[in-house]
Amino acid sequence: MTAASYFTGSDEAGSAATLKDDERRERLAIAGLSLPALLLVAVCLIIPVGSLLALSFIGAQGNLSLENYQRLIDNKAYLAIFLTTFEISAVITLICMLLGYPLAYFITLLPPRAVGFAMLAIILPFWTSLLVRTYAWMVLLQKQGLVNSTLLKLGVIDEPIALLHNYAGTVIGMSHIMLPFLVLPLYGAMKAIDHDLIRAAANLGAGPIVRFWTVSFPLSLPGLGAGALIVFVLSLGFYVTPALLGGGKVTMVAMRIQKSVALYPNWGAASALAVVLLVVTALVLLLGLWIWRRNRGNRPVMS
Amino acid sequence: MTSLPISIRSLTKAHGALTVLDGVDLDVRSGEFMTLLGPSGSGKTTLLMVIAGFIRPSSGQVLVGDKDMTRVPPHRRDLGMVFQNYALFPHMTVGENVAYPLKRRSYSKAEIADKVNAALKIVQLEALSERYPSQLSGGQKQRIALARAVSFDPRILLMDEPLSALDKKLREHMQIEIRDLHDRLGITTIYVTHDQREALTMSDRIAVINEGRIAQVDAPAALYEKPKNLFVADFIGDSTILPLHREAGRLMLNGAPIHPGCAPEAIGTAPHLVIRPEKLEVLRDGQLPAGQNLIEGALRSALFQGDSVLVQVELADGAVLSLRQPGRHNLPEPGHRIRLGLPIADTVVLAGA
Numbered sequence: 001m002t003a004a005s006y007f008t009g010s011d012e013a014g015s016a017a018t019l020k021d022d023e024r025r026e027r028l029a030i031a032g033l034s035l036p037a038l039l040l041v042a043v044c045l046i047i048p049v050g051s052l053l054a055l056s057f058i059g060a061q062g063n064l065s066l067e068n069y070q071r072l073i074d075n076k077a078y079l080a081i082f083l084t085t086f087e088i089s090a091v092i093t094l095i096c097m098l099l100g101y102p103l104a105y106f107i108t109l110l111p112p113r114a115v116g117f118a119m120l121a122i123i124l125p126f127w128t129s130l131l132v133r134t135y136a137w138m139v140l141l142q143k144q145g146l147v148n149s150t151l152l153k154l155g156v157i158d159e160p161i162a163l164l165h166n167y168a169g170t171v172i173g174m175s176h177i178m179l180p181f182l183v184l185p186l187y188g189a190m191k192a193i194d195h196d197l198i199r200a201a202a203n204l205g206a207g208p209i210v211r212f213w214t215v216s217f218p219l220s221l222p223g224l225g226a227g228a229l230i231v232f233v234l235s236l237g238f239y240v241t242p243a244l245l246g247g248g249k250v251t252m253v254a255m256r257i258q259k260s261v262a263l264y265p266n267w268g269a270a271s272a273l274a275v276v277l278l279v280v281t282a283l284v285l286l287l288g289l290w291i292w293r294r295n296r297g298n299r300p301v302m303s
Numbered sequence: 304m305t306s307l308p309i310s311i312r313s314l315t316k317a318h319g320a321l322t323v324l325d326g327v328d329l330d331v332r333s334g335e336f337m338t339l340l341g342p343s344g345s346g347k348t349t350l351l352m353v354i355a356g357f358i359r360p361s362s363g364q365v366l367v368g369d370k371d372m373t374r375v376p377p378h379r380r381d382l383g384m385v386f387q388n389y390a391l392f393p394h395m396t397v398g399e400n401v402a403y404p405l406k407r408r409s410y411s412k413a414e415i416a417d418k419v420n421a422a423l424k425i426v427q428l429e430a431l432s433e434r435y436p437s438q439l440s441g442g443q444k445q446r447i448a449l450a451r452a453v454s455f456d457p458r459i460l461l462m463d464e465p466l467s468a469l470d471k472k473l474r475e476h477m478q479i480e481i482r483d484l485h486d487r488l489g490i491t492t493i494y495v496t497h498d499q500r501e502a503l504t505m506s507d508r509i510a511v512i513n514e515g516r517i518a519q520v521d522a523p524a525a526l527y528e529k530p531k532n533l534f535v536a537d538f539i540g541d542s543t544i545l546p547l548h549r550e551a552g553r554l555m556l557n558g559a560p561i562h563p564g565c566a567p568e569a570i571g572t573a574p575h576l577v578i579r580p581e582k583l584e585v586l587r588d589g590q591l592p593a594g595q596n597l598i599e600g601a602l603r604s605a606l607f608q609g610d611s612v613l614v615q616v617e618l619a620d621g622a623v624l625s626l627r628q629p630g631r632h633n634l635p636e637p638g639h640r641i642r643l644g645l646p647i648a649d650t651v652v653l654a655g656a
Contacts (some may be wrong), residue, residue, distance in 0.1 A: 197390050206378055210407065
C-alpha cells in the first residue's frame with residue numbers, strides 16, 4: 001500500500017500527483033474556513049479606515065487637497081491637544097504601573113482560592129458599562145461627594161477640593177478604568193516565573209529584597225512593558241471618561257475629533273485628526289514591538 | 304575547602320493529618336556522597352528542602368558541623384544546590400549566573416572574575432560564559448548549574464534529581480562526572496534520586512526512604528547484598544520475593560528446606576526469601592554442590608536480552624522466579640524440570656511486613 005492509499009483507504013495509485021492534489025484540496029479547505037473572518041475584518045476594519053483616510057484628503061469644496069493636514073500644522077492649538085493627550089496618557093500609564101505592580105505582585109502571593117477572588121474583583125468592572133463607572137466617579141469626586149466629605153470629617157481639609165471637571169478628575173477616573181489592562185498581563189508574567197528561580201537566588205545568598213530586584217523584577221518586565229503599552233495606547237484614543245470628568249478643561253484628541261464632527265460638521269478635519277492619531281498610535285506600538293524584539297534577541301527566554 | 308558533616312535529628316514534617324517526614328535521623332559524614340533514594344512521594348525531596356531551608360520542619364533539628372541551622376533562613380545557610388530543572392536565571396548570561404552567588408558575598412571584581420573562570424573550568428565550559436541559558440543544551444545547563452552551585456566554595460552541596468531531564472546516555476556520563484567533581488572538591492554532598500542504579504553508581508552511602516522514614520542507610524554493596532527489610536530488598540534490584548513456611552524450626556519452600564545466610568531465629572515472623580536473579584545457578588541432574596540451597600521448578604521461558612538471558616522458572620505453587628545468566632547453556636526445553644542452586648551465603652531471608 002502506498003502512503004496515499006493508506007490515508008484514503010483506497011488502493012488506487014498513490015502517485016506524487018495525487019498526493020499533491022490532496023495537499024491542494026486541504027489548503028483550499030483551510031482558506032475556505034478562514035473566509036468569514038477575513039470578510040469580517042474587511043467590512044469592519046479595512047473599509048471604515050480606508051474611507052476615513054480618503055475623507056481626510058478631501059477639502060471644503062469637495063476637492064482633493066491637503067488642507068486638513070495643513071490646518072493641523074498651522075494651528076498651534078492642535079499641537080497642544082496632541083501634547084495634552086500624550087501627557088495624560090503618560091501620567092496614567094505611570095500611575096497604573098505604580099499602583100498595578102504592587103497589586104499584581106500581591107496577588108501572586110495569595111493562596112489559590114484568594115487569587116480567584118482577586119481576579120474576579122479586577123475583571124468585574126469590565127462587566128459594568130464604562131459610562132456607569134465614569135458616573136460613579138462623578139458621584140464620588142463631586143464637592144459633596146464621598147471623597148470630599150470624608151476628608152472634611154477627618155479634618156484633612158478645611159473646604160472641599162476640586163476633584164471633578166479638571167485634570168485631577170480625568171486622571172483619577174482614567175487610571176481606575178485602565179488599571180486592569182496593566183494588572184492582567186503583568187500578573188500573567190509574574191505567575192510564569194519559575195518559583196525555583198527565587199529559591200535558587202535564596203540558596204545562592206540573596207535576601208528577600210535582593211531576590212526581588214535581581215530575579216523577580218527583571219523577569220516581570222516583559223509583562224509590565226506589555227501592560228504599560230496597552231494602557232498608553234488605549235489612553236491615547238480615550239473619549240468618554242476625559243469628556244465627562246474633564247469638564248471641558250481637558251481636551252484630548254478624541255474629544256476634538258468629536259467636536260469637529262458634531263459641532264462644525266467638518267468630516268475632513270475630523271478624519272485628518274483621526275488619521276494622525278492612528279499613525280501615532282501605530283508608531284508607539286511598533287516602537288514597543290521593536291524594544292521587545294531587541295530584548296528578546298539579547299536575552300532569549302524560550303527554554 | 305573545608306567540608307562539614309550534617310546531622311539530622313528526629314526531623315518531622317506534617318501537613319495536617321499527612322506526615323511527610325516521620326522522625327528522620329541521619330548523619331552524613333564530612334566529605335561523604337550521601338544519596339536519598341526512594342519512590343516518589345517518599346519524602347526524600349522534602350528532606351532535602353528542609354536541609355536547604357525552603358521548608359520549615361514541624362519538629363527536629365538540622366545541624367551543619369556543630370551549628371544548628373534549623374531556623375537559619377536559606378540565604379544564610381551557605382549551601383550549594385542544583386535544582387531538578389537547573390533553575391538558571393534566564394535573563395543572565397552563563398557568566399552572570401555563576402557570578403550571582405559571588406556578588407552576594409564580599410568579593411572584589413577581580414576575585415569574582417577569577418572564581419567564575421575557575422568554576423567554569425571545573426565543568427569545562429569556559430567558552431560559554433557569554434551565552435544565555437536558552438542557548439545551551441540540557442547537559443550544558445546541568446554543568447552550569449553545577450558550576451554556579453560550587454563557585455562560592457559552599458561547605459555542602461545539595462542536588463535534587465539533577466539528571467532526571469537528561470537522556471540515558473548523557474545521564475550515565477554525568478553520573479560519573481558529578482561523582483568525579485565530588486571527589487576533586489571533597490565536598491559533603493546530599494543527592495536525591497528515585498533511580499536506584501544512579502544511587503548505586505554514585506554514592507558512598509545510600510539512605511533508602513519510604514513513607515517519610517529511613518528504611519536503611521548503608522553502602523551500595525551492603526544495601527544490595529544485605530537488605531535489612533523487604534522494602535529495601537524489593538526496591539533495590541530485581542528481586543524475586545517468596546514467602547517461606549516454618550516447619551519444626553526449619554524454613555521450607557514448597558516442601559524443600561531453605562538454609563538462610565543468617566541465624567533463623569533472627570528472622571522473626573512471616574519469613575520471606577529474597578532472590579537476586581544473578582545469584583542462581585542452573586544445576587545438572589543429580590548435582591548439588593555443598594553450601595547451596597536447592598530450588599526446583601519448571602522452565603517457563605528464556606528471553607535473550609543482549610548482555611544476558613533472563614530465565615523464568617515456575618515453582619510448584621505457581622510462583623515465578625527470575626534468574627539471569629550469560630547464555631543459554633544448561634537450559635532444558637520450556638516446560639521441562641529445572642534445578643537451581645542458591646549459595647547459602649547469598650540466601651537472604653527477611654521478616655514480612
